[in-house]
Amino acid sequence: MQEKYNPLSRLLHWLIALLIFALFGVGLYMTGLADDDPARGNIYALHKATGFLVLWLVAFRIVWTALITRAPEPPAELPARDVKIQKAVIGVMYLLIIIVPLSGFLYSTFAGYPVNFYGLFEVPLIFDKNKELAEVFEEIHEVGVWVLMGFVALHMLGAIKHRLADPNGPTDVLKRML
Ligand code: HEM
Structure with missing residues (x-):
């Protein structure tokens, strides 16, 4: 009998995966909105608050x-x-799921916009505004997210390959996370 991940690790795995996919979709959507779109501010705020939450969930x-x-x-x-x-693949993914939200957070911070956590509290701006650094972290965020998605695809292909090759057998590693 294969040992499974413990229930909290499994819950966090699927919750973080779901939030990352949602943030990816919302991120692409919001950056395509016109500057004067009335929904823009709220969608950015939601993206930032949820990304900030992911950062802490991943750290935990x-x-x-x-x-x-x-x-x-x-x-x-x-x-x-x-x-x-x-x-x-997992090692690189761990790095990227820290780098992507952290770069988003630092981009927003250096651009002078604090994160408002779902209206509950505002995360203090820990650094002064800095245009050059804001641009650097914006670039890291935008490139990092695509590299992350590439590794997520590899990770999923690996899990699917093992499931198809050996459904429910000893090398079907997916069942350890279900
Ligand atoms: C795992 C977490 C995150 C994912 C998957 C994610 C994903 C994305 C994506 C796909 C984009 C669009 C990039 C493009 O222009 O092609 C984006 C943009 C953006 N993200 Fe995130 N994000 C995450 C976390 C965060 C966090 C924590 C913050 C800030 C606190 C943040 C702030 C932003 C901002 C401000 C933009 C707009 C960039 C621009 O206007 O050029 N993101 N994000």
Whole structure:
């Protein structure tokens, strides 16, 4: 019997995945809106608040799953090459799911716009306005999000490949996360 991820790690995995897909769609939509579109301000605020939430959820999941409870060991039947690829893809994804929301947050901060967390509180601006740095982090955010989506696609292809090759068998790693 394969060991599953613990329930909180599984919940966080799917919640973060859902929020990242939603933020990706909303991000593309909002940047296509006209400057005078009346919905623009609210959609940007929602994107920023939800992205800020993802940043904390990811930080918590890293501490919880990678450091405290530990991910289950890969199944012994899985070829060593697949384990190596999987570890590399996940490592890069962990980096990107920190870099993408953090760069969005720093872009907004250096542009002088604080994050309003769903009307509950405003995150203080921790740095002074800086146009050059705002542009750097805007670029990192925009490029990073596409690289992240590329790695998410690889990650999903890997899970689907193993499911199709060995449905419910020892190398069907997807079931550990379901
Ligand atoms: C995992 C989390 C996030 C994802 C997946 C995401 C995704 C995106 C995407 C796809 C875009 C459109 C990029 C383009 O122009 O092609 C975008 C833009 C933007 N994002 Fe995010 N975002 C995230 C987190 C954040 C956070 C935390 C903030 C700020 C607190 C933020 C602020 C912005 C802003 C201000 C823009 C507009 C950039 C512009 O006007 O050029 N994002 N985001």
